[in-house]
Amino acid sequence: MTDSPQTTRARIRALPIIEGAVLVGLLAVPHVTTDFQTIIATRMLLLAILAISFDLCWGYSGIMTFGQALFFGMSGYAAALLANKAGFVQLWGIVPASMFVGLVAALALGWFLLLGKRTPTIIFVALGTLTASYAAERLVAGWQWVGAANGMSVWDFLKIGSYELEPGPTFYYVILAFLLACYLGARWIVRSQLGLVLAGMRQNEERLAFLGYRVQRFKALVFAFAGMIAGLSGGLYAFHEGFIGPGSMGIGLSTYAVLYGLFGGVGTLVGAVVGVAAIETLAFTLSDVDVLKPYWPVILGVIMLVVVAYRPTGLLGLLVSRRERIGSFGIGARRKARGDGPAARPGPAAEPGE
Amino acid sequence: MALLEIRGVGKTYGVLRALDGVDVTVSAKSFHGLIGPNGSGKSTLLKAIAGAHYATEGTIVFDGTDITTATPAERSRRGLSLKFQITAILPELSVYDNVLLAQQAHRTLWDLLRSRSRAELHDDVMGWLERFRLADRADDLAEELSHGQQQWLEIAMALTQRPKLLLLDEPTGGMSPEERRATGRLLEPIREHCALVIVEHDLDFIRDICDRLTVLDNGRVLDDGTVEEIRNSKKVQEVYTTRV
Numbered sequence: 001m002t003d004s005p006q007t008t009r010a011r012i013r014a015l016p017i018i019e020g021a022v023l024v025g026l027l028a029v030p031h032v033t034t035d036f037q038t039i040i041a042t043r044m045l046l047l048a049i050l051a052i053s054f055d056l057c058w059g060y061s062g063i064m065t066f067g068q069a070l071f072f073g074m075s076g077y078a079a080a081l082l083a084n085k086a087g088f089v090q091l092w093g094i095v096p097a098s099m100f101v102g103l104v105a106a107l108a109l110g111w112f113l114l115l116g117k118r119t120p121t122i123i124f125v126a127l128g129t130l131t132a133s134y135a136a137e138r139l140v141a142g143w144q145w146v147g148a149a150n151g152m153s154v155w156d157f158l159k160i161g162s163y164e165l166e167p168g169p170t171f172y173y174v175i176l177a178f179l180l181a182c183y184l185g186a187r188w189i190v191r192s193q194l195g196l197v198l199a200g201m202r203q204n205e206e207r208l209a210f211l212g213y214r215v216q217r218f219k220a221l222v223f224a225f226a227g228m229i230a231g232l233s234g235g236l237y238a239f240h241e242g243f244i245g246p247g248s249m250g251i252g253l254s255t256y257a258v259l260y261g262l263f264g265g266v267g268t269l270v271g272a273v274v275g276v277a278a279i280e281t282l283a284f285t286l287s288d289v290d291v292l293k294p295y296w297p298v299i300l301g302v303i304m305l306v307v308v309a310y311r312p313t314g315l316l317g318l319l320v321s322r323r324e325r326i327g328s329f330g331i332g333a334r335r336k337a338r339g340d341g342p343a344a345r346p347g348p349a350a351e352p353g354e
Numbered sequence: 355m356a357l358l359e360i361r362g363v364g365k366t367y368g369v370l371r372a373l374d375g376v377d378v379t380v381s382a383k384s385f386h387g388l389i390g391p392n393g394s395g396k397s398t399l400l401k402a403i404a405g406a407h408y409a410t411e412g413t414i415v416f417d418g419t420d421i422t423t424a425t426p427a428e429r430s431r432r433g434l435s436l437k438f439q440i441t442a443i444l445p446e447l448s449v450y451d452n453v454l455l456a457q458q459a460h461r462t463l464w465d466l467l468r469s470r471s472r473a474e475l476h477d478d479v480m481g482w483l484e485r486f487r488l489a490d491r492a493d494d495l496a497e498e499l500s501h502g503q504q505q506w507l508e509i510a511m512a513l514t515q516r517p518k519l520l521l522l523d524e525p526t527g528g529m530s531p532e533e534r535r536a537t538g539r540l541l542e543p544i545r546e547h548c549a550l551v552i553v554e555h556d557l558d559f560i561r562d563i564c565d566r567l568t569v570l571d572n573g574r575v576l577d578d579g580t581v582e583e584i585r586n587s588k589k590v591q592e593v594y595t596t597r598v
Contacts, residue, residue, distance in 0.1 A: 194466040212430030212459040
């Protein structure tokens with residue numbers, strides 16, 4: 001059989017190359033930057049986990065969430081409370097506790113927003129998550145026990161046994177390991193047969209319901225997983241920054257999570273990492289130029305607006321085809337097309353004659 | 355034995371009475387046609403059976419279970435498949451993945467996550483694609499198929515779930531005469547394991563493949579019987595000669 005142009009295009013796979021290049025780049029960062037820059041890069045890695053959680057929701061499942069920071073912030077506060085009120089700072093406990101808080105919060109919000117009797121609209125979910133994020137921000141801003149508007153400082157370092165994790169290269173590599181674990185977990189989901197369901201859901205939810213899929217349950221499940229990894233990043237963020245405040249669970253950071261994803265390119269996972277690196281590096285660079293200091297947020301805003309408006313597939317859209325972004329899920333369709341896959345068995349009924 | 359029993363089903367949109375006291379019975383492994391002039395309620399009835407909207411009154415019993423208020427997913431899991439009037443394939447997925455998606459619909463979440471059924475389902479997916487002459491297009495995007503092939507793909511997706519009842523809403527719409535004939539031949543073998551309820555404007559096509567027909571007019575059952583009985587029905591002739 002002659003390959004169609006689409007088949008040929010599908011064989012040129014840019015994503016694994018980009019993923020490999022990004023990983024090599026991330027591994028090299030502490031070796032080519034100052035300690036201060038490594039600390040900034042560690043923050044980017046933590047925000048990249050948050051951005052991946054957004055990409056799972058919007059890029060893969062069609063859930064427009066403006067509330068990912070809610071799970072990030074709740075876990076951040078939980079970690080800070082564990083450190084400050086209970087004196088517990090062990091990594092082995094902080095990580096599952098942060099994930100648990102994010103998971104439970106996302107399950108609760110997902111149950112309310114996604115599992116109602118009526119199929120929720122994108123706008124309903126967007127406004128619901130936005131409202132939850134805003135309400136949580138307002139709540140902690142007025143709650144003295146958690147520091148109110150001043151937030152909470154975390155004085156102790158995160159520990160692995162008796163080893164203290166100070167912000168720097170070691171902390172960077174620990175966070176990189178968590179980013180990698182989250183990335184691989186998310187990649188496993190979106191490349192599995194569940195990923196095919198998600199890809200179908202994005203195109204035509206109603207059709208999938210008629211095929212027998214309980215679409216909203218799948219959405220709630222992905223939302224919960226995304227909340228869990230957002231929670232993980234929030235818990236670690238509180239220790240890395242030594243601080244967690246109302247802004248870390250509000251609409252500001254939630255909106256940034258959306259922008260990271262859209263800027264880098266949703267539906268690719270690695271686009272979320274690229275989006276964080278691009279926006280944060282731009283912000284860092286622009287804010288450091290004397291002449292631009294008063295204007296840098298405006299310049300950054302315009303750049304983001306241009307990319308989001310004129311390049312809906314984000315920066316990764318320049319390199320990754322739509323076909324590759326959506327992916328292919330069968331085991332042998334392509335091999336079969338090349339003639340080296342398992343031979344197709346005759347169908348259950350006779351071939352119709354002409 | 356009746357596979358589908360529709361009793362006194364009505365559907366109202368605001369002031370419009372789209373269906374009014376409709377009774378239809380479909381036997382297992384039979385091909386049942388719904389015909390009638392435009393606006394007679396054929397598609398509305400099909401959608402009420404599939405769960406695309408709910409009947410305002412009456413009951414729909416499928417395979418011994420009342421499904422009147424069941425969700426589309428629940429109906430599908432009970433063995434009911436639908437092919438929409440407007441082709442509803444997943445255009446940005448490959449032809450292969452469209453069939454795989456339909457095939458794996460009733461798998462558990464854990465199965466889907468482990469992807470273990472991928473190898474298991476491969477031969478079956480290719481078998482269905484062969485049967486519907488789509489095997490050599492397996493790797494192409496579904497949106498790249500011709501209209502007739504997209505219709506076939508959707509029928510293949512519906513059949514791959516091995517339903518007890520297949521609902522087809524105008525399956526030959528926009529097809530060439532040759533494609534219509536091929537569609538008839540593709541559907542014939544499913545009679546062994548599946549009943550069919552079909553809405554179609556091509557009366558020759560529907561007469562060729564159906565055992566029984568129900569004629570709807572203004573949301574009510576005008577007549578019901580075998581193809582021959584309907585062909586000779588005075589009431590039906592009157593409607594078709596005066597309004598069609």
